[in-house]
Amino acid sequence: MEPPAGVSSVSAPPRSEPRTLAPPERRTAEVTRVERLGAYQLIAARDTEGPADPQPGQFYMLSTAERWGGGADERPYLPRAFSFARIQSGELSFLLEAIGPGTARLAELAPGEGLDLVGPLGVGWRPPPEGRRPLLVGGGIGTAPLVCLQDELGPAVPALLGFRSAAHAEAAALFAAEPAVATDDGSRGRQALVTDLLREQLDRDPEAAVFACGPPAMLEAVRALCAELAVPAQLALESGMACGFGACFGCVVATIDGYVRLCLDGPVLDADRLESAL
Amino acid sequence: MVELCGIRLDGPVLNGSGTFDAIAARRAFGDALLKRFPFHAFVSKTITIAPRQGNPPPRLWETPTGLINSIGLPNRGLEGFLEQDLPELGELPVPLVVSVMGFSRDELAILVERVGERDEVAMIELNVSCPNVETGLVMGADPAETARAVERVRPLTAKPVIVKLTPNANKPAGVARAAEAAGADAVSLINTLKGMALDPRTAGPWLGGVTGGVSGPAVRAIALEQVHSVSRAVAIPVIGMGGIASGRHAADFLAAGAACVAIGTESFRDPAAGRRVTAELGLLVRA
Numbered sequence: 404m405e406p407p408a409g410v411s412s413v414s415a416p417p418r419s420e421p422r423t424l425a426p427p428e429r430r431t432a433e434v435t436r437v438e439r440l441g442a443y444q445l446i447a448a449r450d451t452e453g454p455a456d457p458q459p460g461q462f463y464m465l466s467t468a469e470r471w472g473g474g475a476d477e478r479p480y481l482p483r484a485f486s487f488a489r490i491q492s493g494e495l496s497f498l499l500e501a502i503g504p505g506t507a508r509l510a511e512l513a514p515g516e517g518l519d520l521v522g523p524l525g526v527g528w529r530p531p532p533e534g535r536r537p538l539l540v541g542g543g544i545g546t547a548p549l550v551c552l553q554d555e556l557g558p559a560v561p562a563l564l565g566f567r568s569a570a571h572a573e574a575a576a577l578f579a580a581e582p583a584v585a586t587d588d589g590s591r592g593r594q595a596l597v598t599d600l601l602r603e604q605l606d607r608d609p610e611a612a613v614f615a616c617g618p619p620a621m622l623e624a625v626r627a628l629c630a631e632l633a634v635p636a637q638l639a640l641e642s643g644m645a646c647g648f649g650a651c652f653g654c655v656v657a658t659i660d661g662y663v664r665l666c667l668d669g670p671v672l673d674a675d676r677l678e679s680a681l
Numbered sequence: 682m683v684e685l686c687g688i689r690l691d692g693p694v695l696n697g698s699g700t701f702d703a704i705a706a707r708r709a710f711g712d713a714l715l716k717r718f719p720f721h722a723f724v725s726k727t728i729t730i731a732p733r734q735g736n737p738p739p740r741l742w743e744t745p746t747g748l749i750n751s752i753g754l755p756n757r758g759l760e761g762f763l764e765q766d767l768p769e770l771g772e773l774p775v776p777l778v779v780s781v782m783g784f785s786r787d788e789l790a791i792l793v794e795r796v797g798e799r800d801e802v803a804m805i806e807l808n809v810s811c812p813n814v815e816t817g818l819v820m821g822a823d824p825a826e827t828a829r830a831v832e833r834v835r836p837l838t839a840k841p842v843i844v845k846l847t848p849n850a851n852k853p854a855g856v857a858r859a860a861e862a863a864g865a866d867a868v869s870l871i872n873t874l875k876g877m878a879l880d881p882r883t884a885g886p887w888l889g890g891v892t893g894g895v896s897g898p899a900v901r902a903i904a905l906e907q908v909h910s911v912s913r914a915v916a917i918p919v920i921g922m923g924g925i926a927s928g929r930h931a932a933d934f935l936a937a938g939a940a941c942v943a944i945g946t947e948s949f950r951d952p953a954a955g956r957r958v959t960a961e962l963g964l965l966v967r968a
Binding site for chain 1: 726739740950953
């Protein structure tokens with residue numbers, strides 16, 4: 404019998420998926436560093452009990468070991484999903500912006516305090532198709548999972564980054580070489596959308612393979628452009644999650660095969676599996 | 682060691698149906714999950730006769746110490762479950778409870794008969810209370826409807842039948858009594874409480890399914906009272922759940938009359954919550 408759409412990949416995981424297994428419990432990592440990066444913060448923690456080799460594009464469920472809750476609207480309650488930005492000699496780092504009760508509490512963490520985490524979870528970026536040159540395209544906080552991808556692929560891999568303003572664009576410092584930057588207000592780099600930069604770059608190099616992460620509207624523009632130019636693209640999507648390991652069925656996104664749980668089959672999906680990234 | 686409906690369990694901590702997908706979790710955690718399995722019996726996600734995609738997103742909303750979900754029972758359907766999921770669930774190191782939901786008594790009968798004949802299955806739980814699907818609420822909210830459902834399936838399997846009670850009933854203890862009289866071997870409660878959240882930007886419903894079910898510590902006091910009153914109304918074992926996040930909470934539910942407890946939303950925060958609750962409960966009992 405043909406498995407129903409949307410739940411087809413539950414018990415037949417592709418063997419080659421870029422996934423490092425997570426320990427089956429929440430653990431506490433010690434925060435080692437909190438760095439201000441313009442509008443963002445980079446939080447680094449020593450994850451001694453976790454694997455040293457999470458795959459770029461994988462994510463962790465984060466909460467604080469102390470005082471998780473009791474913030475605005477008596478929240479947060481559930482952990483928050485974050486792709487990791489970088490892992491370097493056992494130190495795991497995350498890029499965050501305080502936009503709600505969960506991120507606000509995480510942003511208060513100080514060195515020596517506990518960061519609770521479950522992960523790495525999900526499947527990360529797959530290698531580019533044979534003969535294609537990787538091209539990283541990031542928007543805002545979504546630049547995070549491209550940092551570790553560039554660490555893995557090499558500093559010569561070009562990155563196109565879009566931000567709201569110069570304050571947000573300080574996250575570009577996480578990338579090697581000099582990434583191309585566009586801002587909404589022109590306060591740094593070009594006043595343009597990152598997809599404008601992408602179109603120009605793909606005109607120059609139609610043999611690229613795109614790795615993109617950013618807000619839904621940006622990802623949808625990337626998806627549509629890559630579909631138009633027949634350029635392969637992988638998109639790291641975001642969806643509200645309660646658990647991160649397939650238990651709650653809350654994070655589904657619509658694909659051409661029906662709903663898939665983003666925490667299990669993503670967060671990185673091939674763009675051609677989506678009719679829309681919105 | 683605990684005995685539930687004649688089935689021996691290594692301890693009293695189960696999972697609530699639909700709050701842990703052991704097959705998905707094995708994909709994320711590997712076989713370490715089996716070596717450190719969080720529960721003493723595993724309750725499957727609810728299966729239906731036909732495959733279901735579930736409700737459109739968004740499906741989740743965080744509340745003060747809780748969660749509203751509107752998932753809509755996505756599952757492979759009976760045949761897909763029997764062929765693909767059940768063999769893998771049979772590899773779990775603990776007894777398996779399969780949760781089923783029928784949109785009619787005939788459907789329920791087919792589900793119970795087909796699931797009950799499989800060796801991997803230790804017990805069957807009847808989901809008559811899922812608030813996300815209209816008919817589920819109807820069956821479990823009414824004692825006579827519940828009794829008719831249990832009477833219909835009771836002769837079809839020799840395996841223990843658990844009735845999952847809904848808290849969205851006028852008198853859950855009355856429904857529990859009706860289930861017991863009709864031949865149920867145990868009752869479990871509570872399922873989620875019906876709830877709603879509005880989109881802060883539009884003031885329209887946030888959830889794709891419009892309404893959802895509330896769970897987590899926010900519902901614990903309500904769950905404890907219902908477990909207390911149902912335990913006094915029936916002689917069959919009660920599996921108590923609703924916001925349990927620690928050994929102390931589990932001990933409260935056991936003291937209120939539950940024979941076993943189940944962990945639900947807390948597993949979302951920590952996949953090992955079941956093991957932690959068991960360990961904390963052990964310390965409390967010894968103390």
